Amino acid sequence: MSFMNNLINGTDFDHKSLNALQKVTLRAVVMSFLFFGLVAIEGMIMRMVQVGPSAPIPHMFFHPAHYFSIMTVHPIVGIFGSTYQLVFGAFMFLVPFLTKKPLYSVKIANAVWLLITIGTAMSWIAAFVWEYAPLYTLYWPLPADTSQFSVVGGIVFIVGVALIMVGTLLFIYNIYATIFARVGVHKNKTTKELLISGFGIDGMLNLIHKLTGKPPYSKEPALALPVVAIFRGTVDTFLDAIVILSAGVLVLIYLIFDASGHPLNVAAIDALLYKNYFWWGLDLVADGLVLIYVAGSWYLLATLITGQKLFMENVARAALMLELLVSWMVWSHHLLADQPQPEMMKLISGEMVTAFELLTQGLALFITLVTLWKARPLKMTPPLAYLLGGLVGFGLAVPAAIIQADMGMNRVLHNTQWIIFAHVHIALIVGLYMTLYSAVYVLWPLATNNTTMFSKKLTWIHFWLYLIGGIGMGAFAGMAGLKGMLRRHLYVHGEFNTLMVLAAICGTMVLIAWFIFLMNIVLSVGIKGLIGIFLPAEDKSASYGIESEEA
Amino acid sequence: MNNIILGISCLNNWDLTIPDLLIAAILPPGIKSQGEEMTFASSKELLSFHWVAYTIYAIFIISIIAWFAYNLTRKEKAKSIVRIPFYGYLGFLVAMGVGHHIFTYNAIPWVSQDIMRHHIKPDASYTFEIAKHKWVNMPKHVTVQCGQTVRFNVKSRDLVYGFGLFRQDGSMVMQMQVNPGTDVNGILESNDILWTFNHNGTFNVMSTEYSGPAAYDKETGEDKMLVKNWLTVEGCKDGGNK
Numbered sequence: 001m002s003f004m005n006n007l008i009n010g011t012d013f014d015h016k017s018l019n020a021l022q023k024v025t026l027r028a029v030v031m032s033f034l035f036f037g038l039v040a041i042e043g044m045i046m047r048m049v050q051v052g053p054s055a056p057i058p059h060m061f062f063h064p065a066h067y068f069s070i071m072t073v074h075p076i077v078g079i080f081g082s083t084y085q086l087v088f089g090a091f092m093f094l095v096p097f098l099t100k101k102p103l104y105s106v107k108i109a110n111a112v113w114l115l116i117t118i119g120t121a122m123s124w125i126a127a128f129v130w131e132y133a134p135l136y137t138l139y140w141p142l143p144a145d146t147s148q149f150s151v152v153g154g155i156v157f158i159v160g161v162a163l164i165m166v167g168t169l170l171f172i173y174n175i176y177a178t179i180f181a182r183v184g185v186h187k188n189k190t191t192k193e194l195l196i197s198g199f200g201i202d203g204m205l206n207l208i209h210k211l212t213g214k215p216p217y218s219k220e221p222a223l224a225l226p227v228v229a230i231f232r233g234t235v236d237t238f239l240d241a242i243v244i245l246s247a248g249v250l251v252l253i254y255l256i257f258d259a260s261g262h263p264l265n266v267a268a269i270d271a272l273l274y275k276n277y278f279w280w281g282l283d284l285v286a287d288g289l290v291l292i293y294v295a296g297s298w299y300l301l302a303t304l305i306t307g308q309k310l311f312m313e314n315v316a317r318a319a320l321m322l323e324l325l326v327s328w329m330v331w332s333h334h335l336l337a338d339q340p341q342p343e344m345m346k347l348i349s350g351e352m353v354t355a356f357e358l359l360t361q362g363l364a365l366f367i368t369l370v371t372l373w374k375a376r377p378l379k380m381t382p383p384l385a386y387l388l389g390g391l392v393g394f395g396l397a398v399p400a401a402i403i404q405a406d407m408g409m410n411r412v413l414h415n416t417q418w419i420i421f422a423h424v425h426i427a428l429i430v431g432l433y434m435t436l437y438s439a440v441y442v443l444w445p446l447a448t449n450n451t452t453m454f455s456k457k458l459t460w461i462h463f464w465l466y467l468i469g470g471i472g473m474g475a476f477a478g479m480a481g482l483k484g485m486l487r488r489h490l491y492v493h494g495e496f497n498t499l500m501v502l503a504a505i506c507g508t509m510v511l512i513a514w515f516i517f518l519m520n521i522v523l524s525v526g527i528k529g530l531i532g533i534f535l536p537a538e539d540k541s542a543s544y545g546i547e548s549e550e551a
Numbered sequence: 552m553n554n555i556i557l558g559i560s561c562l563n564n565w566d567l568t569i570p571d572l573l574i575a576a577i578l579p580p581g582i583k584s585q586g587e588e589m590t591f592a593s594s595k596e597l598l599s600f601h602w603v604a605y606t607i608y609a610i611f612i613i614s615i616i617a618w619f620a621y622n623l624t625r626k627e628k629a630k631s632i633v634r635i636p637f638y639g640y641l642g643f644l645v646a647m648g649v650g651h652h653i654f655t656y657n658a659i660p661w662v663s664q665d666i667m668r669h670h671i672k673p674d675a676s677y678t679f680e681i682a683k684h685k686w687v688n689m690p691k692h693v694t695v696q697c698g699q700t701v702r703f704n705v706k707s708r709d710l711v712y713g714f715g716l717f718r719q720d721g722s723m724v725m726q727m728q729v730n731p732g733t734d735v736n737g738i739l740e741s742n743d744i745l746w747t748f749n750h751n752g753t754f755n756v757m758s759t760e761y762s763g764p765a766a767y768d769k770e771t772g773e774d775k776m777l778v779k780n781w782l783t784v785e786g787c788k789d790g791g792n793k
Contacts, residue, residue: 141731355652358644359648362640363644378624380620406655412726413723475609483722
């Protein structure tokens with residue numbers, strides 16, 4: 001088959017054979033990877049600016065307004081446009097698949113990817129056209145500082161973020177409505193039973209019963225472990241959406257009053273209190289959503305790859321419950337450099353409770369590894385390789401953050417490139433995305449009705465380029481942080497030139513890896529198939545792997 | 552008594568000699584370790600130690616997963632290098648999480664100084680403000696004698712800024728956030744830090760928090776809040792301290 005034929009028609013992909021659930025899943029996945037490309041290009045522009053004046057890049061990118069506009073939308077596009085879409089798309093497929101129940105509403109699922117796509121695009125446009133650049137942290141009162149930023153740009157940006165959050169809330173509603181629907185296998189379950197299972201309480205009670213010599217509380221938990229992780233992570237996603245949405249409303253009120261000629265007093269809002277509130281919510285993305293969703297994904301992937309039960313499942317369920325409490329109490333590690341922050345909050349929330357993330361994530365890593373080990377010998381397939389890559393990513397990234405969540409270390413590392421690269425970028429690019437790539441390869445036959453992948457060779461080239469590039473970029477830029485390079489700062493003289501050149505080379509590997517992955521997917525489904533994914537499904541089924549959608 | 556070893560030995564009751572040798576082998580020069588308290592006199596020493604320790608850890612964790620991946624696919628049963636009991640592993644994670652803070656509290660002098668700063672009388676004190684991306688009432692130059700403890704109290708009239716001291720090679724001495732706000736009497740809130748200087752040098756001041764593009768020159772991108780050679784420390788020996 002010629003290259004052109006593959007490009008247009010794909011291998012053997014037939015979009016007409018897909019049902020509504022498969023199509024809505026693939027729509028979110030397609031948008032996610034398009035946004036990933038955008039975020040990788042943005043990241044590379046910033047890497048090149050940091051290389052210094054010798055970098056082959058137009059001078060306009062060195063202008064502070066332009067540079068910080070890119071820095072503002074980079075995490076919005078990356079976290080919401082790409083990661084949220086991919087995670088939400090995968091979970092809207094997995095929850096019906098694992099619970100053997102139909103998705104509550106395909107219409108809502110369509111609204112989710114559309115709202116997140118439009119919202120992300122609006123935020124991007126606000127930064128591109130009006131150079132609205134308060135960064136994702138939105139530290140009060142910077143987002144309402146109309147002496148630096150355009151009011152119109154601010155309104156467009158905030159409305160964009162609000163649409164993303166509305167999409168997020170709709171996703172949550174859809175997931176909960178599906179989990180708690182008393183149909184199919186859950187026909188005879190009560191809401192209480194489903195709630196107890198959703199919070200992992202049954203796992204904890206099973207452990208207590210075992211220790212006290214009683215029979216198990218529940219031999220067959222109502223919800224599969226990955227669904228428990230999705231439920232648990234979604235609790236944090238909900239709280240996070242509420243916090244970001246309310247912060248957005250606050251900024252919007254100030255901007256609208258400013259536009260009407262009656263500006264409000266920004267000093268009426270306490271900057272430190274706002275910081276606490278905002279970080280409490282925003283940290284739920286990192287410590288609640290990412291860690292819990294990822295742990296659940298590891299458990300699911302390990303069981304699907306090995307075809308065996310998860311090692312120490314009750315402990316894993318109980319750990320998800322523990323992570324719920326931990327994730328709500330760790331936000332002060334972001335405020336260790338804020339001197340008016342009470343010392344006890346720094347000590348308890350910022351240091352001690354945060355340290356428990358080492359325990360919960362270490363536990364997830366251990367359980368996943370042992371589950372794989374017990375099933376050896378295994379074939380090194382792409383899903384297994386990417387899963388191991390994901391484990392490496394979090395194995396590197398979590399301790400990097402725990403080290404900084406310390407009053408002594410934070411004094412010399414806060415706001416440096418250490419945390420954003422050695423922790424955040426390695427956690428997201430390597431840890432989270434390698435896990436998600438594993439899920440993509442596991443779900444690919446299910447979501448595309450066994451479409452043949454264009455090239456296995458391209459899959460492996462993507463794997464190695466991405467893994468080495470992701471770790472390399474995080475490592476070199478992280479080292480620059482140890483040498484004093486600030487994360488939210490513009491360096492125009494190539495002050496950290498050597499490390500930034502190395503980071504840019506590794507970043508280029510990630511960008512090339514993304515392009516190779518994209519080409520492999522496009523050559524598998526073809527441009528016709530790609531367009532077909534966005535056409536209405538003939539088969540309106542909202543489930544996968546069950547005969548009928550009994551109510 | 553070496554405090555890091557004390558921290559570890561309290562948890563594990565290990566022999567002091569082996570870890571002492573290990574630490575001595577990886578410590579960058581300048582850090583006290585043998586037969587006396589292990590302390591980091593400056594951030595440079597701490598960050599060098601951190602670089603070495605984390606690099607060793609990174610190589611270790613990558614090697615473990617690579618070994619694991621290799622043996623996952625082999626038909627022959629792999630020989631265990633070490634058997635780790637499950638609850639022993641959990642205990643290790645807790646010990647590492649908590650022990651890390653015990654170690655830094657004992658080995659990094661500015662932690663306890665920071666917590667107790669309102670009860671410590673500094674040798675010198677400087678209070679100044681930031682407004683519209685400019686340092687206001689800031690002394691033009693500060694000279695500190697070796698070993699002196701200085702209090703910096705920085706207030707913001709508008710946005711969130713940062714206050715950081717940097718060496719000439721760009722490495723960070725220390726930093727803090729500078730939050731805006733007033734108390735009930737309308738007096739600007741304090742953001743204060745105590746710092747003891749044990750090494751000679753001339754340091755630059757920068758804002759370590761982003762406060763909008765107005766902090767930079769529109770065309771050239773130069774940082775308008777950078778103050779070069781703002782603070783000089785003198786009177787220390789070559790290796791630090793008086």
